């Protein structure tokens with residue numbers, strides 16, 4: 001068992017001894033009654049009046065108060081979608097956009113994709129009739145490419161603004177500009193109770209509309225001592241809560257899909273072993289790539305007598321509200337991108353979350369009754385080790401994508417763009433430099449024809465460059481597949497705990513000389529030959545859902561090829577061409593083997609091949625990688641063997657022959673010679 005100590009209490013606005021019957025009763029009442037019961041409802045008229053009177057309004061309200069689901073509906077009811085005008089509501093996360101749109105469609109009694117729809121990358125569930133569009137912030141950003149003044153929108157609601165994602169931050173600057181010459185456009189910035197004063201200042205002192213909170217107090221507990229293995233500690237604590245605490249569902253915050261799946265497996269496993277000794281525990285995961293039918297399950301009411309535990313990523317922090325949560329378990333970590341503009345290395349790291357985050361998480365326990373939050377760290381760690389707030393993404397990510405987009409929108413002077421928080425100067429500079437190296441910008445920093453094409457493709461600049469390069473190497477069929485498989489990211493191979501050996505054997509069977517990109521290509525090709533069969537996936541330990549998604553992505557990319565003037569062609573088994581096309585996009589991400597392991601070519605950073613890679617044991621001299629992930633070490637994920645001469649072929653402006661000389665090859669003979677001399 002894990003010992004927790006009660007330390008503090010998160011203040012609530014409600015009497016701590018509530019009539020908890022409300023959840024059950026609410027479920028029975030009609031959906032309209034639920035709508036009327038939300039905290040935002042009493043403010044409907046006042047809110048609509050404020051929107052009518054101000055062009056920009058900042059809306060602040062506790063998570064679950066009805067901002068996302070209700071306000072767009074109020075606007076719809078008020079006639080903001082007359083004359084074919086649309087309302088956009090942005091979400092930082094794809095799961096939230098899908099789930100919220102589905103909920104609103106149900107509340108309005110319409111089919112999802114008709115009046116209410118969602119639009120996320122590679123998936124558009126909208127139609128001509130759609131007037132309420134839930135979309136990721138990235139998708140609204142792309143809308144600017146086809147409609148720079150957002151003329152078909154009457155209202156733009158930038159929701160979850162406090163998350164401060166890169167795309168949301170860029171939207172702020174663009175929307176502020178559009179609002180100046182479209183006085184009839186309404187702009188709403190909605191946020192949890194954080195940061196609203198800053199948003200107001202940014203939008204020329206726009207008024208802040210506060211929706212009063214409705215939250216019960218939450219008791220906060222800390223562990224007595226730090227926990228070494230937080231995953232194990234999580235599993236133990238969930239069972240402990242289940243066995244010792246009164247009814248109420250549990251919400252656990254973990255950092256990503258792999259971790260969540262592992263935790264769910266461990267929980268189910270232990271419940272099975274305990275059998276009828278404990279009450280039923282429903283274990284439900286939620287993360288970005290979870291298919292929508294599985295997502296919907298977390299919202300279903302818990303059957304009487306059972307308890308539900310939802311194991312979630314940050315998505316449940318503020319974007320989604322799950323009814324019935326009384327207990328929150330918070331290990332205190334999140335997965336965060338970080339970026340070093342000096343080396344150009346981006347990495348995804350599990351890091352301690354901020355205090356602001358920890359408090360949002362705790363708040364999830366107090367929605368329906370007084371709750372408890374168990375933190376898997378000490379009170380001391382909370383005080384001394386957590387940052388106050390999370391650094392906005394714009395300050396810890398590479399900006400290639402966004403700079404390319406802004407350039408396409410005709411915004412040239414990026415140093416003076418209206419940023420809420422400016423990115424580091426070096427990061428902007430490096431983005432410009434990389435886009436220049438990729439041929440997207442000319443030496444004056446202007447968009448080239450190739451850059452314009454790259455911006456057309458909804459993927460990272462390096463990936464778009466790779467797709468464009470497939471024209472030259474006549475292998476677009478294969479490159480499309482590689483691009484699609486890279487986009488579904490690390491969820492191709494299935495590795496159940498009880499069949500690890502079988503799963504690993506199955507994976508090794510897909511290995512091809514050359515590296516991981518070709519392995520992915522091989523998996524997809526064989527799957528296609530099987531007739532896209534789910535049975536085939538099952539037999540080969542491949543995740544069918546990921547493959548189906550890869551197929552969707554591939555189709556969409558294929559549909560865009562004509563626009564970027566790339567013809568369909570196949571390499572007919574000549575994989576060198578495929579590898580060269582990949583190198584043409586990823587020549588930035590190269591490493592070479594030195595005496596002391598792998599070093600990146602330009603920056604001389606020490607990096608390692610990920611143990612899951614097909615090249616792990618071969619250790620080729622030159623390679624490129626798709627991404628770096630920092631866990632225990634800087635791991636390169638998805639690596640491909642290349643030849644150094646290819647770098648001169650695909651990026652002569654970036655590499656000099658001298659840099660690519662092999663120190664190994666030159667020094668080795670000398671040394672051997674010396675040794676021989678010494679031996680004598």
Ligand code: ADP
Pocket residue numbers: 038061062063064065066067068069070099100103299318319320321323
């Ligand atoms: P906010 O945006 O202010 O955090 P929301 O509009 O997302 O609030 O949620 C309001 C309420 O709608 C929630 O408290 C929840 O009861 C309900 N709700 C939202 N999404 C769903 C869903 N997918 N299924 C069931 N209920 C939902």
Ligand code: MG
Pocket residue numbers: 064067068069159160318319
């Ligand atoms: Mg919301």
